[in-house]
Amino acid sequence: MPISPNQGSTGGGTLVTITGVNxxxxxxxxxxxQQATSVTNVSPTQVTAVSPSGTGVVGVTLTTPGGTSNPLSFFxxxxxxxxxxxxxxxxxxxxxxxxxxxxGLSTATSVSFGANTATPTVISDASLTVVVPAGASAGSVSVSVTTAGGTNxxxxxxxxxxxxxxxxxPASGSTSGGTALTVTGTNLSSTTSVTIDGTTAPFSVINATTLSVVTPPGTAGAVDVVVTNPAGSATSVGGFTYVAGPGI
Incomplete structure (x- = not known):
């Protein structure tokens, strides 16, 4: 006589189906x-019930006019x-x-990012991976994991x-580097790197629309400036020009 599912939350409330005869x-x-709530006789071979609260592994039994069944394990x-x-x-x-x-992640069935839900890949009781679903818009959302034991x-x-x-x-500066640049744009507060002609440049975030950047040394000519955040990158093609100093 099987029971499905055979596990549920310690807080109770799991709807289980018990299949057998008589x-x-x-x-x-x-x-x-403890007695279950909402016991329903679906047919002579099937009964549903809602689990009460509990802990550990318990035996589940049914009582009919003919007696009490053998126990089934519920976790x-x-x-x-x-x-x-x-x-x-x-x-x-x-x-x-x-x-x-x-x-307690081994029974995870879903991970929610705000209102959007994804199905995880369970690695072990201590770890799972999930592909983040698309968000409705930029901003912070709560993350919750749902398992047989509940949602956290x-x-x-x-x-x-x-x-x-x-x-x-400015749009140009010395090939020796050290030029202080102001870069404006959008979505800059989470910037992770700035490169000038492929070389990493030190920077600081002023606000969501402004960065302060110091140019590294470079070779004379127009070069690309790339700003990167966790979502992607923006490139200003030829956005800065290195100018060689005078020689005598």
Whole structure:
């Protein structure tokens, strides 16, 4: 006589289906020492019931006018605990994979990023991976994991749009580097790197629309400036010109 599912939350509330024979007129379904609620005789071979709260492994029995059945094992599962999210931000388009670490993750069935839900790949009880779904718009959303033991929140994930570059001031400077640039655009607050002609340049974020950048040494001529954040990159082609110093 099988029971499905054979596990559920310690808080109770799991709807289970018990299949067997001679189940007509079932008067009670018991989980360990506690009686289930909402017992329904679906047919002479099937009964549904809602599990009460409990812990550990308990025997589930049915009582009919003919007696009490043999016990079936039901496993109570605690709510998951999340300890780490491998990435706290990513593109609004989604598609990047993140890893969630914690405990009680082996029965995970879904991971929600705000109102959008994705199906995870369970690695172990302590780890799962999930492809982030697309977000409705840029901004922070809560992340929750649902398992047989319940749902646990606690993480925040930020959807980020690609950066853009509007202006670079000044537009030229010495090949020896050290020129202080002001770069304006959009979605710059989460900038992770700035390169000038492929060389990493030191920068600081002023606000969401402004960066302060110092040019590295370079070769005379127009070069590309690239700004990158977790969502992607923006390139200003020939956006800065290195100018060689005078020689005598």
């Amino acid at each position: 189940l007509a007129n079932t008067s009670a379904v018991t989980f360990g020492t 109570y599962v605690g709510a998951p605990f999340k300890s780490a999210l491998s990435a706290s931000s990513g593109p609004t388009a989604g598609g990047n994979t993140v890893t969630i670490s914690g405990t 929140n606690g993480f925040s994930y930020t959807y980020i749009d690609d950066p853009t570059i509007a202006t670079i001031t």
